[in-house]
Amino acid sequence: MRSLLILLPLAGLILLNLPGGLLAGLALPAVAALAIFEIVLAVYLPTAAFPALEQVQQLLHLSTPLDSLARVLLLSIGIVMLASLLVLHATVKAQRRRFNVANVLLISLMGMNGVVLVHDLFSLYVFLEVTSVASFVLIASSGEDTGLEGAFKYLVLSAVATVLMLSGVAMMFLFAGSTDFSAVAAALQNNSGQLLLKIAIGTFGCGLLIKGGLVPFHGWLPDAYQSAPAAISVLLAGVVTKVSGIYALFRLGISVVGLQTFSPVLLAVGALSMVVGALLALRQNSLKRLLAYSSVSQVGYIVLGLGCAGMGGPAGKLGLAAAIFHLFNHTIFKTLLFVNSAALEQRTGTSDMSVMGGLGSRMPITSTSSAIAALSIAGIPPLSGFWSKLLLIIALWQAGLYAYASLAVFVSVLTLAYMLTVQRRVFFGKCREDLLSAREASGGIVLVEAALALVIIGVGVLMPYVMNSFLLPLKGGF
Amino acid sequence: MSAIMMWAPILIPLAGGLLVLPMRGKSGLREIVALLATLANLVVAIANFNSVGTWTGQWVGHGLDIVLLNYQFSAFILAAAASFALLVCLFCFRFMREKTSANQFFAYMLISLAMVDGAVLADHLVTLLFFWEGLLITLMGMIAIGRPGAFKTAVKAFVIVGISDLCLMFGMAMAGLASGTLVMSKMHLPVTDAFNALAFVLMMIGAIAKAGSMPFHSWIPDAAVDAPLPFMAILPASLEKLAGIYLLSRISLDLFQLTPESWLSPLLMIIGAVTILLAVMMALIQKDYKKLLSYHAISQVGYMVLGIGTALPVGIIGGIFHMINHAMYKSCLFLTGGAVEKQAGTTDLAKLGGLARKMPITFACFFVAACSISGVPPFNGFFSKELLYDAALDRHFIFYIAALGGSFLTAASFLKLGHAAYFGKRSSEHDNVREAPITMLLPMLVIAAACIFFGVHNSWPLRNLIQPVLGARLEGHDFAGWPHSMRLVWLTVAVLAGAIMNHIAGATVYGSGINAVDHIHYAPLLKPIYEQAERRAFDPYEIMLDVAAFIARGAWSVDRAIDWVYNRLAVGAAMLGSTFLKLLHTGDYALYVAWALAGAAIVVWYMVS
Known part of the structure; x- marks a missing residue:
């Protein structure tokens, strides 16, 4: 059944581009249908129905058990893809461009699903490249100079990542004779002292850190997020970098090399990203750029949790659960914030906060949902972000990493500071004269905003249920 | 003696007071109601004079009950209080006629009488405390309805008496702890050890402060100027002296063996x-x-x-x-x-x-x-x-x-x-x-x-x-006569x-x-x-206010300092870091590639070493 997640986008791509453009008008509904299918699959996880599909699965080297981590990511991909489509529908009116973007979105969807599902280092690399190439095109799809610049920076740093990852895979292949996760893991165990293997782990990991946009590998990220069209920045920030960078890092650590081998690196990089991202977010005029730096900071939290997981013991398990939980929460609230910025861009034509103000009464749903997301990202109870940060800090404390725990608390304050600055500059205060005619964003965007805000509140308020049915199994799952 | 007669000295003035409170007109009805209530109270006090009785009501359990005791001493105080209340009420019949807040005055006076009666009848420390504190509220109310600006004096009285009542409360708790009971007539504590002596001093403070002794006196001269004059005749001159000295006698003679x-x-x-x-x-x-x-x-x-x-x-x-x-x-x-x-x-x-x-x-x-x-x-x-x-x-x-x-x-x-x-x-x-x-x-x-x-x-x-x-x-003495x-x-x-x-x-x-x-x-x-x-x-109150103001000023400057740390130092440091990092981000992708490679080099070096 899982192979459908890769086969269907591929088939869709072919069908949409049949000569004569017979099905071209169905481009957006097709992608939406696939996204919904993915959400349903992630939630219900049906057992295999057709033996033929099982064979494809083996052929593609898809991981045999679909663990909770993969399911969380599939769910996130589905949700963010849907949100991105609705924003695309609201912001791009030209049929031709919609069709083009939808095509590339299908490729991106296929790439991300592949990254989540594969069980082979080289396949992982291939799907990462598919996702990245799709992203370059999507970022540049507006056709403007800034978009090209952002795409180019991403391209250059991705090339560096490619070199690092490919060399890493090559070195591991040298020892394992295969690139299958289990084979590589076995080879690493048998040759634990080998210099080349250590270098291989380091280079492969650094490639993933570039994809994930962690400090000091983050140079491409703000430009890419800022210059991409609204719908694309939603997708990029919400899920693309999370899947291609963070999820792959999770997978590498859990299934291949063992987290404990590089947990100090993860802790250091995570803490650095957390602090630097938050500090840079404090002084931005562009809302999208601010949110990009905020992403760097929040991804730092997730990687910090992953580093904590490498410390082992109960605290490590709690840290892993907290990291995965925060990954999901971050997907939701960062998507919502970028949808908010898309709504503002739709009505004011810009994402420059210095020309906004007093929009709260004119765009009530955008304002309210933005406030909810801001409070959640800053870790204010009882919203979802509070719980994941709380668990993370508890895990760090239990693991004896007091300095990192204190740093996480401190960055929460910075987070609150810059998110409240956004709220004040954009929604509070006196409305500028040229914005007096601004009104609430169009229906699709408002729908996404309301739905995501409800998810944030729901996950936060129903925490005991989430804890028992979702987080505790995660903890014991690895 | 019956429960009705036991409660009558408390309930009659209380009912009268509550009845009078809404009567805002100048009909003279409230004076008549007040007069009748005090008269009835005096009749009850005289009727109760020679009877001895106790009444216990279940309240929260665990030794916290409502206990009243009517015996020779309390009956004497009740009769005296009833007499003064009646006479002052009669005096006020004309005196308060033109005052706009007369309804409040009569109501507070009657409720005060009820509270004093309750405090004097109480044979349980918690019951006593209840009526004692009730007296504090009407005290404040009676001063506050005086001439304009009397509210400040009312607050002064409230603070002074409130603090001494707090001492009384602590003293009660300590006495209860030492004797194992809160029923007053069952307590006979020696004052030889320090704990009991402290309990005595705390309870004594409550008693003599109510009576108006130094150093808890300074609200009385202010109230004499600010409050309506019959207030002085009824509370500081008679009822509070009766209650305060009654309690002082009780704690010196019964509760503790001075x-x-x-x-x-x-x-x-x-x-x-x-x-x-x-x-x-x-x-x-x-x-x-x-x-x-x-x-x-x-x-x-x-x-x-x-x-x-x-x-x-x-x-x-x-x-x-x-x-x-x-x-x-x-x-x-x-x-x-x-x-x-x-x-x-x-x-x-x-x-x-x-x-x-x-x-x-x-x-x-x-x-x-x-x-x-x-x-x-x-x-x-x-x-x-x-x-x-x-x-x-x-x-x-x-x-x-x-x-x-x-x-x-x-x-x-x-x-x-x-x-x-x-x-x-x-x-x-x-x-x-x-x-x-x-x-x-x-x-x-x-x-x-x-x-x-x-x-x-x-x-x-x-x-x-x-x-x-x-x-x-x-010991057989008789102090009567010359x-x-x-x-x-x-x-x-x-x-x-x-x-x-x-x-x-x-x-x-x-x-x-x-x-x-x-x-x-x-x-x-x-x-x-x-x-x-x-x-x-x-004036101890003024000195206390000065000390409080001094502490408040000190606390304020500490507060400013903390505010400075948060509002200036922390924000400044964050902004400095932010500016520095912003300067580093020039937008030059070659620089970013260099960072990434340097980062990778460090990571690989760490992995190898």
């Missing part, structure tokens, strides 16, 4: 002696009828505390006797002050004078009460003071001298007051002053007559009301004669009654002290 050997006895005596002297010194120089009386209301408490503090039968009898005598003559004095205020329009002694001709009955009542408070034989104050002198001299002659000195100054200040208000030159604007109406005269006359009766026939109150309080501890030590009587008479001579001399030298004590007021050493005192430099 002995002359304990260090607590001298402590109480010192508080008493200091209160007598300092308050009367302040009374001496007052130029206002009401304010002068209010300082005496403080000073006289000193005699009672001194007497009970001796822990001798004669002292305790004298203290309780002085309590009832004081309640009589002081409420009478305040009522004469009220009559003067009502008829002449002022209580400023500089504007008064020569009223004896115009208001002969008021003056006669004043004369009797002033003789009583000064301790002139054969009025009631003389006999209670003689008992107190006897007890004080028994302990140490220094206390006797303090008490006798207090009497000298008391007599001097009342000579001054009487001279300034009732004799001397009458200002022309008071030519048309007439005698007070009968409803105001009647209470004064009744109390004045009682002052004479309690003096001439002191065996009745002593044998029927006061000596039974001590019971077996009396004082047994003629030597002390002669000394008293000599002091009184000295006061009269002092006054004549002063009045001759300065030419008027009001300035007759100026030679004391402006004596070399006393003048600067008096000036400081008039500026409230010695």
Whole structure:
């Protein structure tokens, strides 16, 4: 059944581009249908129905058990893809461009699903490249100079990542004779002292850190997020970098090399990203750029949790659960914030906060949902972000990493500071004269905003249920 | 005795008070309701007088019940309180007629009466505390409805009495802990160990603060000026003295076993002696009828505390006797002050004078009460003071001298007051002053007559009301009749004669009654002290406010410093870091690639090493 997640986008791509453009008008509904299918699959996880599909699965080297981590990511991909489509529908009116973007979105969807599902280092690399190439095109799809610049920076740093990852895979292949996760893991165990293997782990990991946009590998990220069209920045920030960078890092650590081998690196990089991202977010005029730096900071939290997981013991398990939980929460609230910025861009034509103000009464749903997301990202109870940060800090404390725990608390304050600055500059205060005619964003965007805000509140308020049915199994799952 | 009769002294005034509270008009109905309620209360008090009974109500369990006990001592206090309430109510019939807040005054007065009755009947510390605190609320309310600006004084009274009540509460808790019960009649704690002694001191503070002893006195002179005058006659002059001294007697006699050997006895005596002297010194120089009386209301408490503090039968009898005598003559004095205020329009002694001709009955009542408070034989104050002198001299002659000195100054200040208000030159604007109406005269006359009766026939109150309080501890003594030590009587008479001579001399030298004590007021050493005192430099409340303000200023600067750390230092550091990082991000992708490669190099180097 899982192979459908890769086969269907591929088939869709072919069908949409049949000569004569017979099905071209169905481009957006097709992608939406696939996204919904993915959400349903992630939630219900049906057992295999057709033996033929099982064979494809083996052929593609898809991981045999679909663990909770993969399911969380599939769910996130589905949700963010849907949100991105609705924003695309609201912001791009030209049929031709919609069709083009939808095509590339299908490729991106296929790439991300592949990254989540594969069980082979080289396949992982291939799907990462598919996702990245799709992203370059999507970022540049507006056709403007800034978009090209952002795409180019991403391209250059991705090339560096490619070199690092490919060399890493090559070195591991040298020892394992295969690139299958289990084979590589076995080879690493048998040759634990080998210099080349250590270098291989380091280079492969650094490639993933570039994809994930962690400090000091983050140079491409703000430009890419800022210059991409609204719908694309939603997708990029919400899920693309999370899947291609963070999820792959999770997978590498859990299934291949063992987290404990590089947990100090993860802790250091995570803490650095957390602090630097938050500090840079404090002084931005562009809302999208601010949110990009905020992403760097929040991804730092997730990687910090992953580093904590490498410390082992109960605290490590709690840290892993907290990291995965925060990954999901971050997907939701960062998507919502970028949808908010898309709504503002739709009505004011810009994402420059210095020309906004007093929009709260004119765009009530955008304002309210933005406030909810801001409070959640800053870790204010009882919203979802509070719980994941709380668990993370508890895990760090239990693991004896007091300095990192204190740093996480401190960055929460910075987070609150810059998110409240956004709220004040954009929604509070006196409305500028040229914005007096601004009104609430169009229906699709408002729908996404309301739905995501409800998810944030729901996950936060129903925490005991989430804890028992979702987080505790995660903890014991690895 | 039945539960109804037990609760009647509490419920009748309470119901009357709640009934009167909404009556805002000037129909006279509220006066009648108040009068009926106090009258009914007096009837109940007399009916209950000889009965003994207890009533226990389940409340929260765990030893926290409502327990009332009616016995000889409480019945005596109840009857006295009921009498004063009725007489003051009668006085207010005309006095409060035109006041807009009269409904509140009557309501608070009746509720206060109910609370005092409850406190006196209570035989459980928590029950006692409930009524005691209830009294605090009505106290504040009665002061607050006075002249504009009285609210500040009300807050002052509330804070002072509230703090002392807090002490009482802690004392109660400690006493309950030490004795294992909260039922008052079951407690008999020795004061030999420090814990019990502290409990005694804390409870004593609650009691003497209610009575108005120093250093919890400073709201009383302010209230004399700000509050409606009958308030002074009913609460600080009578009801609060009754309640406070009743409680002091209870804790000294029943709850704790105060002995002359304990260090607590001298402590109480010192508080008493200091209160007598300092308050009367302040009374001496007052130029206002009401304010002068209010300082005496403080000073006289000193005699009672001194007497009970001796822990001798004669002292305790004298203290309780002085309590009832004081309640009589002081409420009478305040009522004469009220009559003067009502008829002449002022209580400023500089504007008064020569009223004896115009208001002969008021003056006669004043004369009797002033003789009583000064301790002139054969009025009631003389006999209670003689008992107190006897007890004080028994302990140490220094206390006797303090008490006798207090009497000298008391007599001097009342000579001054009487001279300034009732004799001397009458200002022309008071030519048309007439005698007070009968409803105001009647209470004064009744109390004045009682002052004479309690003096001439002191065996009745002593044998029927006061000596039974001590019971077996009396050891067969009988203090009724003429004082047994003629030597002390002669000394008293000599002091009184000295006061009269002092006054004549002063009045001759300065030419008027009001300035007759100026030679004391402006004596070399006393003048600067008096000036400081008039500026409230010695008011514990003001000192406490200054200290609080000092602490508040210190806390404020600490708060500023913390604010600075958050608002300036933390924000500044964050902004500095932010600016620095922003400068690093030039947008040059080659630089970003270099960072990424450097980062990768560090990671690989770490992995290898």
